[in-house]
Amino acid sequence: MARPRQFDEDEVLRAVCDQFWDAGYAATSLQDLMRVSGLGKGSLYAAFGDKHELFLRVLRRYVASLDRAVRRSIDSAPSALEGLRSFVMMPVGDPEGVAARRGCLLANSTTELAAADPAVATEARQAYERTTAVLAEAVRRAQDAGDLSATTDPVGTARALLAAQQGLTFMGRTGMDVATLEATARSLADQLVPT
Known part of the structure; x- marks a missing residue:
């Protein structure tokens, strides 16, 4: 049985959007995305896919x-x-x-x-x-x-x-x-x- 998400998706997407908006796509690292979202790599990928998929979703x-x-x-x-x-x-x-x-x-x-x-x-x-x-x-x-x-x-x-x-x-x-x-x-x- 899958565990329920322990984060606010809208809040994460807003924070990630601000990161991409301020730094751009290329200058935003996975570490930046983890920092602003408060999520670990596995949680980030499981919820939103890779960096490109996440960027397209935010865009x-x-x-x-x-x-x-x-x-x-x-x-x-x-x-x-x-x-x-x-x-x-x-x-x-x-x-x-x-x-x-x-x-x-x-x-x-x-x-x-x-x-x-x-x-x-x-x-x-x-x-x-x-x-x-x-x-x-x-x-x-x-x-x-x-x-x-x-x-x-x-x-x-x-x-x-x-x-x-x-x-x-x-x-x-x-x-x-x-x-x-x-x-x-x-x-x-x-x-x-x-x-």
Whole structure:
């Protein structure tokens, strides 16, 4: 008879996610994972598989949370246009710049691993396509409200917004000051979805 798990799976996955997010995949060792999870090697492997399987599980969990956050942000804005603008501003959302410095786990992982890891490339591609679909839907709503021109290409605009937002994420990782990032984000929003 199998023994019941003696740990909180959500807590372990959050700790492991933070480790991968802060250090990256390659720089995270098995010892790091054991330290942050509080689990021994055997327990870690039995519960989550090897390092790669654990990473993919954490990445998928993060992406699901990100998908919900993007949709919630867009849908809770006073208008579709404001939701699109707030999406561009996401990397500079906190005044201390913690989010900008840390970046996005998906973007960080894509940069580090996608060229050599087909599973990460697939996860990233699917995540970005889902985000594009949410943004394109918001562009269409902004068009219906008369806030964007009827000739605006919803999918093209959505991809441009995503590229702009991800570009800000990458710029934030360089240590660029938050005021400059915020000014850049506003400029991008003004050009892509003018009010």
